Amino acid sequence: MGKSSLKEDFKSRVDYEELMNCTRCGFCLPACPTYIQTGGNEASSPRGRIALMKAVADGKKEPDEEVEAQLNECLGCRACEPACPSGVNYGHILEQARAVIQEHKSHSLPIRMLRKAVFQWLFLDRSRMETVHRMRWMYEKTPVQKLMRKSGAFRMLPGEAAIMERVMPGAAPPKKAVRPPVQAVFQDNPIKKVAFFDGCLMSTMFTETNQNTLYLLEKSGCEVVVPDTQQCCGALHAHAGETDGAVKLAKQNIEAFEQIDADFIVTNAGGCGAGLKEYPFLLKEEPEWVERAKAFSAKVGDISTLLVELELPPMKLEAELVTYQPSCHLENVMKEKGNVEKLLRSIDGVTYAAMPDKEQCCGSAGIYNLVQPEMAMKILDKKMTDVRHIQAGIIVTSNPGCLLQMKAGIEREGLTESVRAVHIVDLAAEALKQAELAGTAAK
Amino acid sequence: MLDQTIKEQLTAITGEERFSDTHEQRVVYSYDATPGFQSEPDGVIRPASVQEVQQIINVCREHRIPVIPRGSGTNLCAGTVPSQGGIVMVFTHMNQILEVDKENLTMTVQPGVITLDITKRAEAEGLFYPPDPSSMKISTIAGNINENSGGLRGLKYGVTKDYVLGLEAVLANGEVIRTGGKLAKDTAGYDFTKLLTGAEGTLGIVTEAILKLVPKPETKQTALALFHNMEQAAESVSAIIADKIIPATLEFVDQPTLQAVEDFAQIGLPVEAGAVLLMEQDGEPEVVQRHMEAMQQICKEHGAISVRLAQNEEEAAALTEARRSALTALARRRPTTLLEDATVPRSKLAEMVRFIEETAAAYEVEICTFGHAGDGNLHPTCMTDVRDHAEMERVEEAFAAIFAKAVDLGGTITGEHGVGEMKSPYLEWKLGHAGVEAMKAVKQALDPDNILNPGKIFAKDTKKRIVLGGGSRG
Secondary structure (H helix, E strand, O other): OOOOOHHHHHHHHOOHHHHHHOOOOOOOHHHOHHHHHOOOOHHHOHHHHHHHHHHHHOOOOOOOHHHHHHHHHOOOOOOHHHHOOOOOOHHHHHHHHHHHHHHOOOOOHHHHHHHHHHHHHHHHOHHHHHHHHHHHHHHHHOOHHHHHHHHOHHHHOOOOHHHHHHHOOOOOOOOOOOOOOOEEEOOOOOOEEEEEOOOOOOOOOOHHHHHHHHHHHHHOOEEEEOOOOOOOOOHHHHHOOOHHHHHHHHHHHHHHHHOOOOOEEEEOOHHHHHHHHOHHHHOOOOHHHHHHHHHHHHHEEEHHHHHHHHOOOOEEEEEEEEEEOOOHHHHHOOOOOOHHHHHHHOEEEEEEOOOOOOOOOOOOOOOHHHHOHHHHHHHHHHHHHHHHHHOOOEEEEOOHHHHHHHHHHHHHHOOOOOOEEEEHHHHHHHHHHHHHHHHHHHO | OOOHHHHHHHHHHHOHHHEEOOHHHHHHOOOOOOOOOOOOOOEEEOOOOHHHHHHHHHHHHHHOOOEEEEOOOOOOOOOOOOEOEOEEEEOOOOOOEEEEEOOOOEEEEOOOOEHHHHHHHHHHOOEEOOOOOOOOOOOEHHHHHHHOOOOOOHHHHOOHHHHEEEEEEEOOOOOEEEEEOOOOOOOOOOOHHHHHOOOOOOOOEEEEEEEEOEEOOOEEEEEEEEEOOHHHHHHHHHHHHHOOOOOOEEEEEEHHHHHHHHHHHOOOOOOOOOEEEEEEEEEOHHHHHHHHHHHHHHHHHOOOOEEEEOOOHHHHHHHHHHHHOHHHHHOOOOOEEEEOEOEOOHHHHHHHHHHHHHHHHHHOOEEEEEEEHHHOEEEEEEEEOOOOHHHHHHHHHHHHHHHHHHHHOOOEOEOOOOOOOOOHHHHHHHHHHHHHHHHHHHHHHHOOOOOEOOOOOOOOOOOOOOOOOOOOOO
16 A cells, blocks of 8 residues: 555654643643543543553554544543643644544445545535535425424434434525625724634524624624635534645635735634634645735634724613633634623623633534533533523523534523523624614613 | 453452553553653552452552552652552542531541642631642642642641641551541651651552641732842842741742743743742731731842732732742743752752752753742752753753752752652662661561552662653653
């Protein structure tokens, strides 16, 4: 075959300097959700996983199922990184190791087809996402959905698939789900020129959130451009070890946004934002792209950060206790913290209550809840106990995966009557509209 | 590798889910926080009761298998590296706080309780457990007891041994002993509580501890003093103590350490200063106020550029937290970070600091220094690369010179990290031949088969440093 072995690839492609940077101090252990959920299993900790990767690189451990299982069990939430005084880029080593293992893996035919369909077909082209969205709308509008639910077919699928199918937002009618025009918001004297990265899932499954994002940006005085050649951010590819797909998408996105001289590239999904921030790392082997990637990533930021900076008009809601489950990647990778909380505190009527252990991942973690359902459910159950404890009526999130996971948690706990989960953008838009209505009524 | 029969005996005690000898488990329990030391055990076991610990010890004694008790593996002396193989005993299933006794001011805990949970629980009861090693967020109490860990509050409050009133331990012969009790006074025979504390698991396996609590100080204040150089800071420390002030914390950090910590914590530390003193006093408000003012004055008299008082608890916590991260923050600079904890009488602090600087220059190695200035416990930390053998040899020589100097000044080779395997070659420098022999006699009497954490404290050869080369010895 002439192909290098898994062992050789592990040695040459997983950054050994980075593995060496771990001093094994153990400060990451209390930050790691899987270490906590396994009752303190060192192998399920960042330090343990780094030790396993280093043992493979040193030729002391076979790169076998044990190693792969541990790397798969990792949520990739990267809560260990802010806890690490040595500054180990754990997320980077994890993705390198996963990529090497992935390349050498011979999946069973159904898995191979599924991975191909997801990573090399669906998420690689926006128009395909839109096609799938139209099919989903049809599914919901015809009796097929009812039949499927009744048949219990979803219970045969792994993990949370059955609950997820129920909590997914209804597909917007294809007519409404059309992408906004390139020049989405005009302003006579714009405060900022913003380019909107609208995200492949956000723009199909969470159409309303994207429309509300444009609405908030308009209200805060921004001009907004939505480049129509943008693609999926590629984060899911990178996390799953599909580096080639991630690189391809990164280049397309950099090109799409380079044409617009925006002050700010805004996202409303922590997972996507983090993916975009990682482009310089993703493209580090290609010198002609690195600088372009850096220029691109430097402009990327979350909608919450931009809104806090710009100041929105007054917002108002019915009196309610609100909590916030941060997106791990928004905090740990984008390193944008505290802005969602600031927005919540600025809404008249909202009492903000901090979620206990909010820096602990909710268990959604991309597609983790589908592929590692047992661990994901343990983590979610702990989270929902905390929600019950603080008695919040609204759980705010800043990423679509977290939103679905919170909805699933509410459903599982039978809290649908008393608690709702909502994206910060949707809550802010709702509060802005209510305040406007109240203002008009007062006049 | 373990025989099938031994595996069956061990599994019969804990069940399959709490004993493992997979290669994954053997890799991840082959190290602690000490650079350059790694060795795989033959298995990992997680007892859930003192009876299970007894049964495990009995099996291991029968087959002469080493037993290495391990908490969270944060020690810095290779104290929990299974250097002779054997079974690593992990206490994640014995992690309960059993009782808080407010009448006797004690807390009874199982070995696997995280130190911070003890601190928090005490505070929730209006009480105080003072020992605060830098790893307290994840270290376990039995780990602290076995290493007799110190911390930032050592100067005023003492170290772990000052807060252990009683222990339950399983000896190498499988018997359980209970030492001390909820007692302020107890002269019944040898003080085995103190003997087991700091014994690094070589004399018995701690299975329960009675800890002493004290009333929570009413108030606390934190200040940061900036100096042009380390000597000014060291002189200020001596002057503060001479003025009969015992601060709760008196920590110093040199410039390179400060820079590394700021890179990590990003809380606006004054990286331009040559040295920094972190000062903390707790107690009654009037006393705290008076002491903070006096310390401020003393620092200024000794050339402090400025003294800044933390304005609120958040700011104070950020400062102490930043100091706690000093070691690993330094690790950002080079692949390998070697940390020592040579300790001298505090009157010799300035002299020792100067010696470390000269030694680093003489051996052409990079050594940063921070540590517990108030109690003379220094942390000279060397940033190097284990793969560079020539440099590693110079590092070894530099540290040997530092240890020798510390002992000459009436100090010790280790103040709070323990001897473990790492510092065992230097033990005799501190104790003398007769001192080491007396300790060996105790070990021989209590563990004649040498199954409890063998290879720790006592080295085969004195002086010559045994391990430094290579990233791993696995």
